[in-house]
Structures are given as C-alpha cells and as structure tokens.
Amino acid sequence: MATKPLLGVIADDFTGASDMASFLVKGGMSCIQINGLASTHKQTLNSDAIVLALKTRTVAVEQALEQSLQALEFLLEQGCQYFYFKYCSTFDSTAKGNIGPVIDALLARLNLVQAIICPALPANGRTVYQGHLFVYQQLLSDSPLKDHPLTPMADSRVAELLRPQVAPAYQQAIEHLSIDDLNAKQLNPSQQQARYLICDCINQQHLSQIAQLIAQQPAMLLTGGSGLAEYMAQLLTARGNTLSQQHQCAVKPLPQPVLIIAGSCSKATREQIAEANALPQFCVDPVKLAKGELKLKHILDWIHQQQAPAVLVYSSQAPEQVSQTQQLLGQQNIAEKIENLLAQTAVQSKASNIVVAGGETSGAVVSALNISSFNIGPSICPGVPIMQSNDQRAISLALKSGNFGDKHFFNQALSLIQQLGAQA
Numbered sequence: 148m149a150t151k152p153l154l155g156v157i158a159d160d161f162t163g164a165s166d167m168a169s170f171l172v173k174g175g176m177s178c179i180q181i182n183g184l185a186s187t188h189k190q191t192l193n194s195d196a197i198v199l200a201l202k203t204r205t206v207a208v209e210q211a212l213e214q215s216l217q218a219l220e221f222l223l224e225q226g227c228q229y230f231y232f233k234y235c236s237t238f239d240s241t242a243k244g245n246i247g248p249v250i251d252a253l254l255a256r257l258n259l260v261q262a263i264i265c266p267a268l269p270a271n272g273r274t275v276y277q278g279h280l281f282v283y284q285q286l287l288s289d290s291p292l293k294d295h296p297l298t299p300m301a302d303s304r305v306a307e308l309l310r311p312q313v314a315p316a317y318q319q320a321i322e323h324l325s326i327d328d329l330n331a332k333q334l335n336p337s338q339q340q341a342r343y344l345i346c347d348c349i350n351q352q353h354l355s356q357i358a359q360l361i362a363q364q365p366a367m368l369l370t371g372g373s374g375l376a377e378y379m380a381q382l383l384t385a386r387g388n389t390l391s392q393q394h395q396c397a398v399k400p401l402p403q404p405v406l407i408i409a410g411s412c413s414k415a416t417r418e419q420i421a422e423a424n425a426l427p428q429f430c431v432d433p434v435k436l437a438k439g440e441l442k443l444k445h446i447l448d449w450i451h452q453q454q455a456p457a458v459l460v461y462s463s464q465a466p467e468q469v470s471q472t473q474q475l476l477g478q479q480n481i482a483e484k485i486e487n488l489l490a491q492t493a494v495q496s497k498a499s500n501i502v503v504a505g506g507e508t509s510g511a512v513v514s515a516l517n518i519s520s521f522n523i524g525p526s527i528c529p530g531v532p533i534m535q536s537n538d539q540r541a542i543s544l545a546l547k548s549g550n551f552g553d554k555h556f557f558n559q560a561l562s563l564i565q566q567l568g569a570q571a
C-alpha cells in the first residue's frame with residue numbers, strides 16, 4: 148500500500164487549482180487543494196493528489212520563481228512522486244511571462260530534462276492543432292482572450308508564446324507532437340530529446356493517448372491545463388496504490404443566501420451576469436471606487452437589505468470600458484483596488500456560500516478569507532467544483548475561471564448549492 152501522495156500540482160492561480168482538482172477527482176484520485184504557501188505548515192496529507200494554489204500568473208518573474216520553488220519543496224517533503232505545473236488552458240501570461248521561467252526552474256530542481264506542454268482542455272473548447280491554440284472555433288488571438296485586462300493574448304502559436312519566456316540556451320529546444328505522431332504511438336528522436344514538447348490535442352481520445360505516451364517515457368515534468376490531469380490520474384491510480392477510496396467529498400452548504408462575486412471581465416462572465424438578471428445585482432463603478440465615493444460599507448449595507456436566495460456583486464465591464472478605466476486609473480492599481488474591495492466584501496458579509504468569477508479575483512477572495520485548504524465536491528460545469536473549507540466555518544466556495552461555464556452558470560451554481568444544502 149502506497150503511503151505517499153502520487154501527484155503534486157503547482158497551480159499559478161486559484162481557479163486553475165480548483166479546475167485541476169476537479170479533473171483529478173474525475174480521474175479517480177482523492178485530492179486536497181492547499182491555498183497559498185502560508186497554508187503549507189507542517190502536516191501530512193492523506194490524499195492521492197495535492198494541488199497547491201498560488202497567485203503567480205501576473206506577479207514579477209522573480210516572485211513567481213521563488214514561490215513556485217517553495218511550493219515544489221513542500222510537495223517533495225510530502226513525498227509526491229510526479230509533478231504537474233498547472234497554467235491556463237489559454238496559456239495566459241504577461242508579456243514577460245512566468246510560464247517558461249517556472250518550467251525551467253522546476254526542471255532544474257527535479258533534475259528532469261523534458262517537460263510536456265499540454266494546455267488543451269477539449270471539454271471547454273480549448274484545443275491545440277498544428278501547435279496553434281484554439282478557443283472553440285477561434286484562434287486564441289481572435290478569441291475574447293485578446294482583450295483580457297491583465298494578460299491579453301495576441302499570438303496563438305504555443306511555441307512562439309513559450310519561446311521568449313524560456314532561458315535563451317533552450318529557445319530552440321521546442322518540438323511539436325502532431326496528431327499523426329500521437330497515432331504512431333511513439334516519439335521520434337528529436338521529440339525524445341526536446342526539452343519542451345508541445346502536444347496537439349483536439350479531443351478526449353488525444354488526451355488519453357498523450358497520457359499513455361508519457362507513461363512509456365523516462366520521467367517528465369507535466370505542464371499545462373487540466374485536461375491531461377484526468378487521464379494522468381486514471382493512469383497513475385491504475386499503476387500505484389491509492390491512499391483513499393473516497394474521491395469526491397461530500398459538500399454540505401449551510402442554509403444561507405449565496406454571495407456571487409464577479410471580478411472577471413470575460414465575455415462568458417458578462418453573459419452570465421446578464422442571464423442572472425432575476426437576482427439583485429450591485430455594479431462596482433471603478434471610477435467611484437478610485438475617487439473614494441464607493442466604499443465597502445455601501446456594498447455591505449446593500450447586501451444586508453436584500454431578501455433573495457443569492458446576490459451578485461460585480462465589477463465586470465466590456466473591453467472598451469476596461470481600457471478606458473485602465474488609462475484613467477492604471478491597470479495594476481485599479482485591478483488591485485477592485486480585488487481588495489471584492490475580497491473584503493466576501494469576508495465582511497460573513498457569507499458561507501460564495502461563488503467567485505475570475506482567477507485573480509478568486510485568489511484575492513480565498514486569501515482574504517484565510518482558508519487553508521478545500522475538499523473537492525461535485526462540479527457545476529467542467530472545471531468548476533463546489534469546494535468546502537477544511538475548517539470549522541465550512542464555507543462552500545466555487546471558483547469559476549473567467550471564461551468557463553455557459554450563460555446559465557450562476558443559476559446552475561445556485562441550484563446545485565441549494566440541492567446540496569437540502570441533502571445536508
């Protein structure tokens with residue numbers, strides 16, 4: 148019987164972490180999500196996979212490196228046998244980019260020579276074909292991700308996104324694994340020697356084939372979106388003994404209204420807000436916030452006046468308004484102000500059932516709530532599980548990546564929370 152976790156995951160944001168955790172559970176692993184390095188205090192975790200959520204996607208490279216390496220030390224101490232760096236299925240990174248440097252640092256520390264680069268998440272329309280990333284029918288650079296407030300994506304070629312981010316000595320060590328190569332079921336010599344192997348993948352079958360191919364190779368660093376995770380989980384649990392028979396945890400929301408917070412400005416989130424128009428909604432005006440005309444107290448008073456099963460507080464705006472706001476107030480400055488306000492709304496409203504839309508926003512909310520770890524429950528939609536804090540507060544939380552979910556997402560979240568609460 149194995150006594151150590153099989154898989155250790157470092158996620159560069161909090162929605163990405165819960166996305167990953169949900170697919171590991173789906174693949175048959177028990178999984179715990181640990182929130183931030185501050186929560187990695189001495190403890191032995193009885194779980195097949197540990198997902199450590201960081202907020203390193205948009206921080207300075209040095210900070211991302213320091214935190215990712217500390218996270219790796221924690222996972223090594225826990226005895227993890229395989230390692231996965233989870234970044235966004237749309238390769239979200241700033242112009243300087245933290246994905247390449249973190250991969251290089253993890254490879255060096257683990258003494259590994261190859262990383263699989265597999266952002267694909269076909270369940271949510273993220274596919275890679277001939278090395279180009281697609282979001283449903285659109286190239287990444289034509290998709291709404293081109294207008295992201297912090298990480299606008301202007302190129303769809305994974306190799307060209309990665310190349311400027313990795314160490315100059317390795318910039319030519321990028322190879323591509325096509326669908327034909329996948330079907331051939333073996334790597335050619337240049338693919339075997341490549342430091343970074345970018346995988347084409349347009350469906351679930353390809354993910355399964357990639358996992359099987361990886362299993363035949365010497366140890367590799369796994370990197371990418373959550374799609375591959377489900378199949379790696381299946382494969383690793385079939386190979387090794389698992390620590391726990393229980394994969395998905397029982398989540399029991401308390402009978403209280405749901406607080407929905409949206410800091411994501413994605414097209415998907417804006418459509419979801421529009422569709423949830425039967426719920427009371429509070430729109431955060433960034434200019435009023437910056438001028439001090441909008442205070443936390445206004446939002447808290449408003450929340451407490453509502454008599455509804457859920458309330459929605461959002462700052463989401465369309466791309467044209469976001470760029471106007473950023474020109475006026477500064478991109479980072481206003482992003483942080485909004486994140487702080489939304490995080491404090493979650494804390495001071497004392498809500499026990501919370502749904503957050505947006506990766507950076509989720510990181511800010513979970514950190515402000517000081518939740519060390521989550522158990523993973525059922526998913527509202529692919530990649531968005533309902534989780535419960537592993538503490539006496541038993542806060543139920545769902546962290547939605549900005550671009551996940553169809554337009555009914557908030558209503559679906561509310562239904563599932565109510566259903567789980569009724570079963571409690």
Ligand SMILES: Nc1ncnc2c1ncn2[C@@H]1O[C@H](COP(=O)(O)OP(=O)(O)O)[C@@H](O)[C@H]1O
Nearest residue numbers: 296410411462464482485486505506507508549
């Ligand atoms: N109206 C707005 N103007 C400018 N920035 C905003 C606005 N609303 C939210 N933001 C910021 O945009 C960022 C959105 O990122 P994030 O929460 O990760 O969403 P997503 O998951 O869509 O990427 C956050 O830092 C948030 O504070």
Ligand SMILES: O=C(O)[C@@H](O)C(=O)COP(=O)(O)O
Nearest residue numbers: 162163166235236506548549
């Ligand atoms: O891989 C994904 O698409 C998500 O898990 C993710 O990382 C999303 O990031 P945000 O859109 O910033 O929430």
